Amino acid sequence: MQLVPRPRRDGESSKKFESDHPHQPWIGFAEQSKMGDDRRSRDLHTGILRDRYADDSLDYRESDRVVILVDGSNLFYAASQLNLEIDYARLLAYLTKNRRLVRAYFYTGVDRFNEKQQGFLHWMRRNGYRVVTKDLIQLPDGSKKANLDIEIAIDMLTLAAHCDTMILLSGDGDLTYAVNQISYQGVQIEVVSLRSMTNDTLINVADSYIDLETIRHDIQRM
Numbered sequence: 001m002q003l004v005p006r007p008r009r010d011g012e013s014s015k016k017f018e019s020d021h022p023h024q025p026w027i028g029f030a031e032q033s034k035m036g037d038d039r040r041s042r043d044l045h046t047g048i049l050r051d052r053y054a055d056d057s058l059d060y061r062e063s064d065r066v067v068i069l070v071d072g073s074n075l076f077y078a079a080s081q082l083n084l085e086i087d088y089a090r091l092l093a094y095l096t097k098n099r100r101l102v103r104a105y106f107y108t109g110v111d112r113f114n115e116k117q118q119g120f121l122h123w124m125r126r127n128g129y130r131v132v133t134k135d136l137i138q139l140p141d142g143s144k145k146a147n148l149d150i151e152i153a154i155d156m157l158t159l160a161a162h163c164d165t166m167i168l169l170s171g172d173g174d175l176t177y178a179v180n181q182i183s184y185q186g187v188q189i190e191v192v193s194l195r196s197m198t199n200d201t202l203i204n205v206a207d208s209y210i211d212l213e214t215i216r217h218d219i220q221r222m
Helices: 025-033 072-082 088-096 115-126 149-162 173-183 200-205 212-219
Strands: 040-042 049-051 065-071 100-110 130-135 165-169 188-193 208-211
Touching: 065 072, 065 088, 065 149, 072 100, 072 188, 072 212, 088 100, 088 212, 100 115, 100 149, 115 130, 130 149, 149 165, 149 173, 165 173, 173 188, 173 200, 188 200, 188 212, 208 212
Parallel strands: 065 100, 065 165, 100 130, 165 188, 188 208
Antiparallel strands: 040 049
């Protein structure tokens, strides 16, 4: 599929602004398949403070092109806090709504000897997600971790010219700078995550924020 640069909307300038062990969904899958307070952010063009909570009443245009980026580890932890088993097909449909999906990426650390996880990732690839992986490394305390912040940030910056909206499923404050830079290019940023696990700086630079808990019934496995 060839990516086409994002068309400018009426009145939009072509100039770019310059800015001064976790919950594991593959376990449930294998069995079956055998940052709260009211927030306001400053509008970059008018300087007027306005509410930017996302809700179902928002008017999404069918011509809007959407890129979805899922921080797998962050989402696993959030889901475990809610005791939520996510249906990733429903999640994709809910986030896309009636807009055009350009790409959906899922980032996660992998244990290549974990057959259940490999089965889950195979299912993800067959159901609308581009899966980006990195081998888990063992830390001195015995835990395992893979940090994919750089991969997420690079993909966000690369795809910014090819979409109208980016939806980031992460509460990681390390992604704040990349999100802010993309917003200066005219891309709308939606952040979806569990409020208690979301860095305030990330919410502040997003155009809208959705608390994962408020949509649990729309994305949970039935």
